[in-house]
Amino acid sequence: MEEHIGSRIYKIRKHFNLSMEKFGKQIGISKGSINNIEKGTTNPSSQTINSICREFNVDYVWLTEGIGDDMFISIPDSKIDQLIEDYGLKPEDKWLVRGYLEAPPDIKQQVADYLWSIVNRELAKREKEKSNKK
Structure with a gap:
């Protein structure tokens, strides 16, 4: 069937x-x-x-x-290699980039939330430093 x-x-x-x-x-x-x-x-x-x-x-x-054995599309190495080169990343960062790009949406959101928490913490720190200088 x-x-x-x-x-x-x-x-x-x-x-x-x-x-x-x-x-x-x-x-x-x-x-x-x-x-x-x-x-x-x-x-x-x-x-x-x-x-x-x-x-x-x-x-x-x-x-x-239902054709093919793999349900997922693999991102070609050439695209990831281009990102590594364009952004001056280290060759070993290729696995981090691939991991993020091929991660399910909920994992990508967790990574984004974490990175935004760092950015927001830094912004708050800078605002505090500005107000202390006044």
């Missing part, structure tokens, strides 16, 4: 260990819609398919047709 798109979406959701609610929230649809899609009672819209591919770095052909 041929696997339907809903079962591939289920695999993606389980790979990231997301509830139907959290998965749906990341792509802009309800928990009930995810449930219906995974059961195969409804098909996802093209917008939903595109959102899944974009948010989770999923291969479009694998998702829509």
Whole structure:
């Protein structure tokens, strides 16, 4: 029996260990819609398919047709090497860059939140120093 798109979406959701609610929230649809899609009672819209591919770095052909062994798109080394060169990073930073770029959206958000906390702390420190000089 041929696997339907809903079962591939289920695999993606389980790979990231997301509830139907959290998965749906990341792509802009309800928990009930995810449930219906995974059961195969409804098909996802093209917008939903595109959102899944974009948010989770999923291969479009694998998702829509079940062709290929890898559900995820790997970012080519040439693009990462170009970023390393353009920004003067060390060669060993390549794995950090790749890790971030290929991370699921919730992990990227955690990294961004952490970095913003550092920036905000530094900004607050500078504001305090300015007000102390007055």
